[in-house]
Amino acid sequence: MPLSATLLAALREAVGAANVQTQADELFVYECDGLTVDRATPGAVVFVHSTDEVAKVVRACSEHTQPFVARGAGTGLSGGAVALNGAVVIELARMNRILEVDLENRVALVEPGVVNVHLTKACSERHLHYAPDPSSQGACTIGGNVAENSGGPHTLKYGVTVNHVLGLEVVLPSGEVVELGGPHGKGQGYDLVGLFVGSEGTFGIATKAWVKLTPNPESVKTLLAVFASVDEASRAVSGIIAAGIVPAALELIDQTIVRAVEQWLHLGFPTDAGAVLLIELDGLRDGLEPLADRVMRCCREAGGLDVRQAKDEKERLLLWKARKQAFGAVGRLSPSYYVQDGVIPRSRLPGVLAQITASAERHGLVNANVFHAGDGNLHPLILFDERDPRQVEAALACNEEVMSAVIEAGGMLSGEHGIGLEKLHFMPRVFSPDDLDAMLRVREVFDPRHLANPHKAIPSRRCWEVKGHEPPKLEPPRRKL
Amino acid sequence: MSGLAGFLDAARRSLGAEQVLDAPALLDALSLPQARPAALLRPGSVEEIALAVKLANEHRVPLLPCGGWTAMHYGDPAPAGAVALSLQRLDRLVEHSPADMVATAQAGLAFGAFQDRLHEHGQWLPFEAPATATLGGLLATDRSGPRRLGYGTLRDQVLGLTVVNGDGVVRKCGGKVVKNVTGYDLAKLYIGSLGTLGVIVEATFKLRPRPETSSVQELEHDDFAAGFKLVRELVQRLPFVAAVAGFPGKPFVAQLGIDASPPDHARLLRELEAACPSGGARLRETGATHLDAEEFPPRPRRLRAVTLTDGRTVEPALAARLTWPAFAGDFPDQIAALDQLAASHGFGLMMGFFEFPSRASAELFGSLEGGEGAPAPDLDGMVKALRKAGLPVTVTWTAAEQTLSASAFGPPQPAWELMRGIKRALDPRAVLNPGRFVEGI
Ligand SMILES: Cc1cc2nc3c(=O)[nH]c(=O)nc-3n(C[C@H](O)[C@H](O)[C@H](O)COP(=O)(O)OP(=O)(O)OC[C@H]3O[C@@H](n4cnc5c(N)ncnc54)[C@H](O)[C@@H]3O)c2cc1C
Ligand SMILES: Cc1cc2nc3c(=O)[nH]c(=O)nc-3n(C[C@H](O)[C@H](O)[C@H](O)COP(=O)(O)OP(=O)(O)OC[C@H]3O[C@@H](n4cnc5c(N)ncnc54)[C@H](O)[C@@H]3O)c2cc1C
Numbered sequence: 001m002p003l004s005a006t007l008l009a010a011l012r013e014a015v016g017a018a019n020v021q022t023q024a025d026e027l028f029v030y031e032c033d034g035l036t037v038d039r040a041t042p043g044a045v046v047f048v049h050s051t052d053e054v055a056k057v058v059r060a061c062s063e064h065t066q067p068f069v070a071r072g073a074g075t076g077l078s079g080g081a082v083a084l085n086g087a088v089v090i091e092l093a094r095m096n097r098i099l100e101v102d103l104e105n106r107v108a109l110v111e112p113g114v115v116n117v118h119l120t121k122a123c124s125e126r127h128l129h130y131a132p133d134p135s136s137q138g139a140c141t142i143g144g145n146v147a148e149n150s151g152g153p154h155t156l157k158y159g160v161t162v163n164h165v166l167g168l169e170v171v172l173p174s175g176e177v178v179e180l181g182g183p184h185g186k187g188q189g190y191d192l193v194g195l196f197v198g199s200e201g202t203f204g205i206a207t208k209a210w211v212k213l214t215p216n217p218e219s220v221k222t223l224l225a226v227f228a229s230v231d232e233a234s235r236a237v238s239g240i241i242a243a244g245i246v247p248a249a250l251e252l253i254d255q256t257i258v259r260a261v262e263q264w265l266h267l268g269f270p271t272d273a274g275a276v277l278l279i280e281l282d283g284l285r286d287g288l289e290p291l292a293d294r295v296m297r298c299c300r301e302a303g304g305l306d307v308r309q310a311k312d313e314k315e316r317l318l319l320w321k322a323r324k325q326a327f328g329a330v331g332r333l334s335p336s337y338y339v340q341d342g343v344i345p346r347s348r349l350p351g352v353l354a355q356i357t358a359s360a361e362r363h364g365l366v367n368a369n370v371f372h373a374g375d376g377n378l379h380p381l382i383l384f385d386e387r388d389p390r391q392v393e394a395a396l397a398c399n400e401e402v403m404s405a406v407i408e409a410g411g412m413l414s415g416e417h418g419i420g421l422e423k424l425h426f427m428p429r430v431f432s433p434d435d436l437d438a439m440l441r442v443r444e445v446f447d448p449r450h451l452a453n454p455h456k457a458i459p460s461r462r463c464w465e466v467k468g469h470e471p472p473k474l475e476p477p478r479r480k481l
Numbered sequence: 482m483s484g485l486a487g488f489l490d491a492a493r494r495s496l497g498a499e500q501v502l503d504a505p506a507l508l509d510a511l512s513l514p515q516a517r518p519a520a521l522l523r524p525g526s527v528e529e530i531a532l533a534v535k536l537a538n539e540h541r542v543p544l545l546p547c548g549g550w551t552a553m554h555y556g557d558p559a560p561a562g563a564v565a566l567s568l569q570r571l572d573r574l575v576e577h578s579p580a581d582m583v584a585t586a587q588a589g590l591a592f593g594a595f596q597d598r599l600h601e602h603g604q605w606l607p608f609e610a611p612a613t614a615t616l617g618g619l620l621a622t623d624r625s626g627p628r629r630l631g632y633g634t635l636r637d638q639v640l641g642l643t644v645v646n647g648d649g650v651v652r653k654c655g656g657k658v659v660k661n662v663t664g665y666d667l668a669k670l671y672i673g674s675l676g677t678l679g680v681i682v683e684a685t686f687k688l689r690p691r692p693e694t695s696s697v698q699e700l701e702h703d704d705f706a707a708g709f710k711l712v713r714e715l716v717q718r719l720p721f722v723a724a725v726a727g728f729p730g731k732p733f734v735a736q737l738g739i740d741a742s743p744p745d746h747a748r749l750l751r752e753l754e755a756a757c758p759s760g761g762a763r764l765r766e767t768g769a770t771h772l773d774a775e776e777f778p779p780r781p782r783r784l785r786a787v788t789l790t791d792g793r794t795v796e797p798a799l800a801a802r803l804t805w806p807a808f809a810g811d812f813p814d815q816i817a818a819l820d821q822l823a824a825s826h827g828f829g830l831m832m833g834f835f836e837f838p839s840r841a842s843a844e845l846f847g848s849l850e851g852g853e854g855a856p857a858p859d860l861d862g863m864v865k866a867l868r869k870a871g872l873p874v875t876v877t878w879t880a881a882e883q884t885l886s887a888s889a890f891g892p893p894q895p896a897w898e899l900m901r902g903i904k905r906a907l908d909p910r911a912v913l914n915p916g917r918f919v920e921g922i
Contacts, residue, residue: 105808149662160660162669163637178896184806184839188875188890189900189919190678194636194669198662215717242580244603244690284720287745343658347580375660376581415660423663431664435652438907439665445902458664 003043003088007064011046011088014056019047030089033076034136036336037386038421042069042083047091051169051177051207057090058205059175061451069453070201072113072141076148077339078420080200084455090205092143098122099208106213107166107183112143112206119211128213131158134416135324146206149198151416153249153323154280156374158214160416162197169208170196173447183210195442200418201453203446217248217282221292222310222319225299229274230254230357230369234349236277236302237373241346243298245291249280250374251323257370257381260329261322269322273305277373278323326370327381334366334383338395342406343415346376352409356380359401363394377415378406403429424459437461485562488540489520492564495532496524511550511565514881515558515917518545518565525570527643527651527682533566534680535649537912544912546676548589548615552622554878556675556917557889563915568617571682574598583640583657585685588617604688607632607722607740609771617681623673627772628738630837631722636672638687644671644679647908657685670903677918678907692740695770697723698753700735703761706813708733709835711762713809716837719752720745723772728816728833732761736772797846800828801860802878803867804842812841815872819843822870826863827856847883861886868892890919897922 003011003022011020021027022044031039043066048054061068067087074081083089096113103126110119116137119130133152134140140150146168151160158164167181180186181193196203227233233252240250253261254275262269270276277299281291296307310316330337344352353369360367360382371379380402384395403413403426413423413430427436439458446452450460493501503520511518524530537544543563547553568589577584579602586595593612599605609626610619620642625634632638641655654667671679702708709726712735716724723738739749757764807815816833823830828845835841847858860876860883867874868891876889897920904911904922916922 104810149666151660155660159633159637162666163633172899178899180896184808186673187806187896188873188894189897189922190674190903191636191669191672192896192899194666194672198666238580241582244582246690284741284745284748286748287742290742290744343656343660345578345581345583345658347578372660376658377660410657412656412658412661412663414662415658416662418662419664427664430656431653434650435654435664438646438650438652438654438667441906442665442667442670442903445899445906 003066003086004064007060007066008044010060010063011044011057014060015046015048015053019049021045030071030074030083030091033074033079033081035077035079035420035422037338037392038079038082040082040084041086042089043086045089045091047094049094051171054090054092054171054205054207055175055177057088058171058173061088062173062175065449065451067451067454070143070147070205072144072147073115073136073139075136075140076144076420077341077417078414079422080148080418080420080453080456082421084421087454092205093141095207096141101213102183103128103213105183106215107210108213109183109208109210110142111208112141112146114142116140116142116145123213124216127216129216130211131155131164131214132161135327142209142211143206146197146209147199147201148416148418151372151375151377153251153372156250156372157246157248157282162194164212164214165193165197165209166212167210168193168196168206170204170206172204173449173452177207181210198418200420200457202443202457204452219285219288220248220280220282220316221288222316223277223279223281223292223295224308224310224319225277225279225296225304226270226273226306226308227275227277227302227304230353231350232303233275233277234353234373236299236304238347238349239298239302240279240295241374243294245295245298247279247295247374248282249278250372251278252276252369252371252373253278253323253326254369256333256366256368257326257329260333260368261326264329264332265322265325267318267322270306275369278319323370330368330381330383333368334385336384336386336395337368338382338384338399339417340378340380340382340399340402341414341417342403342411343375343377344406344409344411346374348409348411349373349376352378352405352411355405356402359398359405363398365391365394365398367398372415375415376411419457421456424455424457427459484540484542485519485564488536488542488564491536491540492522492533495536496522496529500524513554514879515556516545516553516563516565517559517561519562521565521567523567523570527571527645530566530568530571530680530682531645531649531651534645534647534912537564538647538649538910541910542912543915545914546617546621546680548618549591549611549613551611551614552618552624555622555889556914558916559914560916566680568615568680568682575683577602579604582688582690583659583685584688585657585683586616587683588620588681589615591615592619599688600691603691605691606638606686607689608635616684620672620681620684621674621676627723627725627736627836629840630716630724631720631738631740632689636669639668639672639684640687641685642668642671642681643683644681646679647910647913651682652679655685659687675918676914677904677922678913680913693742694746695738695740696746697767697769697772698737698739698750699765699767700737700753700757701763701765702733705733708735708762709813711756712737715753715756716809719749721749724837725772726835726837728813728835736767738772797829797831798880799831799844799878800847800858800880800883801845801876802842803845803864803874804840804877805872805874806839807835807841808839809835809837815841816843818870819867819872822863822866825856826860826866827858828860828863842877847880858883860884888919893920
């Protein structure tokens with residue numbers, strides 16, 4: 001769907017012709033995000049450099065009833081940045097300035113295109129860091145993190161993005177600029193900051209964020225616990241949580257992933273292990289040793305074969321490198337993979353993981369696991385070949401079964417990747433039409449015409465209203481849209 | 482039949498006459514300057530609450546959701562003829578899964594009773610609050626205690642909510658897992674909404690293990706500025722879970738909360754002792770494990786006597802409480818300015834508090850009869866002057882004789898237009914606590 005000439009002119013006027021792309025070969029790059037199975041061609045891609053430009057672009061879209069979608073680094077894993085119905089992509093990566101770092105009060109003001117890890121680097125000399133640390137932190141943007149309420153390994157102890165965002169400047173879908181909260185937090189009235197975080201770009205575009213900086217811990221211990229099976233490793237996770245221990249991070253990595261990482265990076269991981277736990281403990285140095293002893297006891301009680309401790313910072317960083325490169329390593333095993341993001345009560349880990357493996361086997365596919373086990377946040381990866389339609393079918397069918405297992409265990413659809421496009425059709429299985437209706441009503445306060453990232457996050461009314469309170473049957477949107 | 486009479490009639494029929502109370506003695510006992518209910522409803526289930534809200538829509542009767550009635554003074558005045566909707570019969574602990582560190586409770590459950598049940602399993606919600614406050618009331622006011630420093634505020638511990646919105650429809654948001662981005666996080670809206678969007682009927686919380694060692698240390702200093710600076714440095718450097726400093730305080734006093742393993746606890750004590758070698762700083766173990774910002778330092782409601790410049794001592798009565806967000810570095814100047822403005826508006830500053838990391842508050846006394854040449858207390862004028870001076874104060878409590886013409890929450894802000902929209906979306910006929918929140922919401 002080509003954009004109207006008047007809209008194109010308005011966009012060029014707003015940001016300069018060089019910052020508006022409309023050629024097919026230019027748009028191709030913006031067809032999808034990190035989830036490559038869902039694709040759509042944007043109407044145009046607009047590069048913005050300031051709040052003012054964002055406001056002008058959004059106002060132009062609004063005047064032309066033109067849908068638009070914000071985009072950070074495009075690392076999202078739920079199709080959130082896919083431009084449906086020829087939406088205009090507003091690319092924020094160039095708004096990447098750290099505007100203020102207030103070391104005394106431990107807050108920073110950043111533009112949305114700042115890459116997550118750049119903020120930590122900017123204050124690391126002063127022993128501070130930005131706590132939410134998605135594994136993609138070397139590429140993803142703070143704006144994307146805000147939109148998805150992203151997590152990461154250390155959010156087990158330190159909380160997810162919403163716990164670290166104090167205030168936002170937002171361009172509403174009308175083009176109006178508002179401030180929500182500020183350096184002191186949410187401000188008077190309803191907590192619109194907390195509401196905006198995780199709204200997946202459907203309430204408008206965040207153009208600035210006040211975020212908290214967190215002091216680095218005095219001392220850190222990183223353990224690698226080796227198990228014969230995923231089952232035993234996940235029992236150890238349940239045991240550690242039930243013992244009232246809150247590690248800084250508690251990640252499970254299964255054999256498939258360990259082998260893939262090992263073949264690639266040669267870090268000395270035990271490739272014969274069924275699964276390993278990467279456990280990080282931090283705090284004052286005084287209490288750390290006894291805490292590590294308690295954790296090791298939990299691991300041994302669950303059948304742990306061996307628990308090693310990173311002997312120095314170099315070894316610790318290697319362990320984390322392995323964890324953070326895990327998805328990349330999977331790319332070497334299989335042409336495509338589908339990663340899910342369900343969250344379950346932590347006591348249900350062993351059972352649900354077994355169900356997932358059984359489901360993959362039934363469909364003749366390989367399943368791998370590398371996830372934030374301490375939060376109960378699964379990331380089962382289903383490996384398949386996108387070029388083989390039968391495998392695609394099988395992967396999607398397996399995906400449905402995985403989600404069912406999560407829902408039946410009292411879990412939720414997504415812990416950090418968001419609903420996006422890809423999990424929309426599961427929403428009526430965890431929320432009633434009334435629940436969804438409230439979400440849409442709130443959305444319409446910000447965006448009455450559904451121009452901001454339409455058809456994402458919350459299924460539209462027509463999907464469930466027609467059949468009354470019957471859970472609707474939605475076809476999952478697939479491939480080229 | 483008038484709206485109210487018709488409503489009460491219908492309520493008696495559907496909830497049972499014994500759950501619709503309007504005896505004058507009871508209503509008098511409940512009456513506050515800011516909220517004088519015309520009746521009290523005691524529904525026994527979520528369905529009955531939904532029914533009551535639907536009836537209120539039909540008869541156009543405003544409702545005041547309530548729990549322990551400990552904070553009904555908070556907010557702008559409620560309209561006349563409103564009916565209180567008590568949650569107190571919804572007081573069940575629905576589910577506690579110790580292995581998952583998660584608990585779900587009905588909103589009318591008292592905070593103290595909830596904690597007791599969690600303690601049986603070595604777990605807790607890391608907060609202090611009055612034992613009779615209900616979970617719903619705590620969520621609606623989002624008045625988190627001093628442990629915010631170590632654990633964040635209440636909103637950071639809520640996983641999911643069930644509410645009855647202003648249209649009488651029961652809705653859920655969030656879930657029972659500790660990390661969740663499934664759908665908009667509407668719980669954030671309800672928390673701190675003062676019951677203006679929905680009646681909270683059930684909540685799921687993320688719990689914490691109870692600390693192995695917990696203590697409250699009191700640090701005294703002869704000099705406010707030096708003492709406050711010392712506390713700031715300690716809080717910056719070491720993981721205290723709570724810290725509250727008092728002003729003016731003669732001597733200056735601060736309380737620091739520690740929740741830690743025994744070795745960490747010992748370490749923090751050593752650090753504290755090392756930080757107060759001499760120079761007017763003293764350290765004292767309080768013997769308590771809890772801090773209470775509203776009762777800090779511990780003292781009776783009627784305050785310690787104040788000595789006037791002419792040598793007389795009087796016992797002043799609390800006249801108002803104010804709060805505002807602040808950075809620690811700005812607090813000393815702000816509270817000094819407030820002290821001066823108070824004096825020129827007929828008040829005295831009883832106590833100022835700073836709860837780290839960012840909440841400041843002040844208690845004022847007024848009506849010092851015979852204070853020489855002192856102006857008559859003028860809360861309205863004082864609050865206006867403070868806001869004009871750039872201190873965005875919220876008035877959280879006033880004595881009956883102190884009236885406020887402006888909103889307790891201050892002048893309208895740009896984002897309030899969105900808030901009004903949200904109010905219309907979730908309470909279309911404005912039956913829940915109308916007029917009590919920002920800008921007439
Ligand atoms: C290898 C890999 C590992 C990952 N690991 C993690 C992990 O550990 N934890 C985790 O939570 N996620 C993880 N992710 C997912 C992803 O990185 C996060 O969702 C991230 O926050 C997306 O940021 P982005 O800048 O790439 O956003 P994009 O993908 O560009 O956009 C994501 C969504 O945010 C919206 N958006 C972007 N910027 C704005 C803005 N300024 N205002 C409003 N809306 C906006 C978009 O419209 C879209 O809906 C991983 C992804 C990959 C590829
Ligand atoms: C550390 C600490 C100390 C405190 N000390 C004091 C003190 O000394 N004295 C004091 O008066 N207060 C004190 N408070 C404040 C007060 O106790 C809290 O605000 C409390 O949560 C109120 O609970 P309640 O059940 O009594 O609510 P109520 O007083 O019954 O209601 C308070 C407000 O919440 C709304 N509300 C109540 N329940 C619901 C519900 N289920 N759904 C929607 N809205 C609802 C009401 O409409 C009202 O606006 C303290 C709080 C803390 C954290």
